[in-house]
């Protein structure tokens with residue numbers, strides 16, 4: 001045999017089917033037990049709930065049921081057959097209108113068990129098949145009488161059952177008959193309960209379904225019909241008062257105790273002798289009350305119940321009963337508490353009712369949400385409603401006024417949000433306008449420098465980051481990404497500064513040289529644009545020579561600073577199409593990186609000058625370094641930068657700062673004119689014997705630059721060249 005592979009996963013559909021099957025099983029399991037564990041709870045299709053039971057240990061005394069499996073389906077009978085039984089006596093009888101006494105000592109008596117139809121523990125009722133007493137004529141004067149009496153319990157010891165007076169009636173059927181319904185012991189003396197007569201045998205007067213005395217009569221079953229006490233012994237009897245003129249066609253009369261609506265009269269029942277019994281082969285339904293008997297009553301409140309107390313389920317309670325009450329003994333029944341159902345006679349038999357499944361029985365407003373709970377249910381109103389859905393309808397929580405207020409508040413909120421969005425857009429538009437005004441699109445296209453967003457730079461612009469403040473603006477130090485940068489922020493923009501900015505950007509974008517500070521980018525999204533430069537850690541030459549950052553500087557470094565600065569300026573002056581004039585050359589505008597590489601900075605007042613075209617504009621540079629010729633004529637040329645560079649050279653070798661009085665320049669010029677060695681003018685740090693000649697050369701070069709005859713000044717390229725050679729010969 002093949003074993004199916006276990007590793008193969010079950011198809012989803014199969015899983016679903018299995019899950020479905022499991023839920024069906026679970027539902028079946030959920031059906032509440034009706035009797036003790038291990039006890040059969042059914043005979044055929046009849047449920048046998050405790051205290052009824054089929055096996056020893058499965059029933060309470062008096063409630064035994066036997067199941068006869070010889071029938072199909074099996075039939076259930078009340079046990080204790082000498083207590084619960086139907087007594088059948090058959091005998092011939094003649095019509096005896098005046099006779100008021102009858103002997104019942106008939107030899108031909110038989111007994112039948114009482115067959116059980118069904119049991120309802122929550123109503124404390126059972127239904128059984130009850131007998132039909134009949135009297136059928138054999139000729140016009142003689143009847144064959146079949147008396148049938150249902151006996152429940154005995155005269156001296158009441159059983160747990162009694163015929164329900166409320167739910168049963170006495171019925172008589174026949175064209176001319178009186179019906180009694182006393183106990184079997186009193187039949188003869190019992191008054192006629194109802195009488196059926198069809199005058200002159202008018203059978204057509206009988207109506208189907210009507211037991212108003214025409215072919216059928218009906219009477220209530222009353223306690224006084226019984227011997228006394230509960231009706232535990234009922235004998236539906238016939239009083240055959242006349243000869244039977246219709247004995248051939250309508251021989252039989254019937255009497256019975258039957259559940260209300262358990263028998264519907266049919267005119268056909270008046271004919272023949274087999275029609276009515278043929279419709280009820282087992283008998284007619286009779287409702288019995290049952291109770292726990294044996295001198296038992298509900299325990300008084302607070303009293304401990306007796307050991308054989310029957311109401312064992314949680315959520316059950318006890319009710320004093322009437323079965324056996326007026327006669328012999330006390331009795332009680334058990335009920336499940338309100339909102340519980342099931343069998344109060346077994347442990348945990350009473351189970352909570354899910355009221356929400358029965359909306360017809362348990363009211364919950366359509367606006368409510370039904371929620372089951374143990375011992376009841378709740379019906380809270382849906383959100384936004386108030387009230388109790390169980391007591392009535394849920395009402396809207398917010399009246400119209402409240403809704404209007406909420407609505408208005410909502411509207412105002414929305415307007416505020418829209419306004420905010422509008423403002424933000426306006427702000428954005430403004431940013432865009434600045435960007436365009438500042439030449440953003442052109443720069444963007446040129447792709448020379450990076451265009452920063454406003455948000456990228458704003459965090460850097462705080463006072464703790466400020467590293468410098470000059471005539472043209474403030475400088476902040478910060479990080480963008482991993483790069484250390486210096487951000488230059490013009491002091492709040494006058495027109496001049498804006499022009500200077502543009503100047504700087506344009507110039508910077510044209511000069512890319514190792515000795516000119518590199519402009520990384522700018523931010524145009526602000527009124528006055530911000531410039532982002534590479535950060536040079538050693539600050540300015542002015543700082544190092546004279547300022548807070550004063551450091552020892554050997555001649556090699558000074559020479560290379562001079563050479564590199566000259567290189568940068570020469571580069572500017574030698575641009576092919578345009579000459580760039582710095583216009584403000586001074587130690588403060590020569591920056592030094594960590595290796596003391598010099599870089600020219602600050603092109604704020606620099607000029608782009610078309611070749612062969614001279615430039616006269618306002619004077620704004622530092623006058624201490626300014627070419628006096630330019631100061632006089634207002635004519636800026638590249639030789640103006642050469643003059644300023646001459647001053648820078650003097651500061652480099654003397655470490656003395658120049659001032660507006662030109663004293664430093666004058667001292668050197670005077671010394672040079674006299675052909676003196678200006679040894680005492682040199683900075684002591686570098687004025688060593690072997691370097692004096694070099695220093696003298698440098699001083700000579702500076703004086704050349706300071707020549708008041710502009711044409712006699714060397715070109716920047718020339719100076720750069722000479723410095724380069726000096727530098728190289730020294731290092732080789």
Ligand SMILES: *[C@@H]1O[C@H](CO)[C@@H](O)[C@H](O)[C@H]1NC(C)=O
Pocket residue numbers: 045046047073118
């Ligand atoms: C039992 O079965 C019979 C017929 O099979 C049916 O008439 C009767 O109503 C059933 N009783 C119950 C309690 O289901």
Ligand SMILES: *[C@@H]1O[C@H](CO)[C@@H](O)[C@H](O)[C@H]1NC(C)=O
Pocket residue numbers: 090091107108
């Ligand atoms: C007793 O009843 C049986 C059948 O029910 C019948 O055959 C018999 O004749 C009856 N005996 C008497 C004395 O009536």
Ligand SMILES: *[C@@H]1O[C@H](CO)[C@@H](O)[C@H](O)[C@H]1NC(C)=O
Pocket residue numbers: 138139140141142
């Ligand atoms: C009726 O039948 C009984 C016996 O069954 C008999 O004694 C009686 O005489 C009959 N009566 C008539 C009127 O035939």
Ligand SMILES: *[C@@H]1O[C@H](CO)[C@@H](O)[C@H](O)[C@H]1NC(C)=O
Pocket residue numbers: 206207208266267268
């Ligand atoms: C009563 O009902 C039966 C069928 O159940 C029918 O045959 C009969 O004729 C009806 N009788 C009357 C008087 O309508």
Ligand SMILES: *[C@@H]1O[C@H](CO)[C@@H](O)[C@H](O)[C@H]1NC(C)=O
Pocket residue numbers: 209261262263264
């Ligand atoms: C008798 O008739 C009533 C209504 O007319 C019906 O509810 C009931 O079921 C009938 N009873 C029988 C045993 O047919």
Ligand SMILES: *[C@@H]1O[C@H](CO)[C@@H](O)[C@H](O)[C@H]1NC(C)=O
Pocket residue numbers: 297298299300301318319320330
């Ligand atoms: C039931 O009857 C007994 C005896 O008469 C009495 O003591 C008890 O209080 C009654 N219990 C109830 C719940 O009526």
Ligand SMILES: *[C@@H]1O[C@H](CO)[C@@H](O)[C@H](O)[C@H]1NC(C)=O
Pocket residue numbers: 314347348
């Ligand atoms: C029912 O009663 C038993 C004791 O008989 C108790 O253990 C159990 O907790 C009760 N259950 C509920 C739901 O009250």
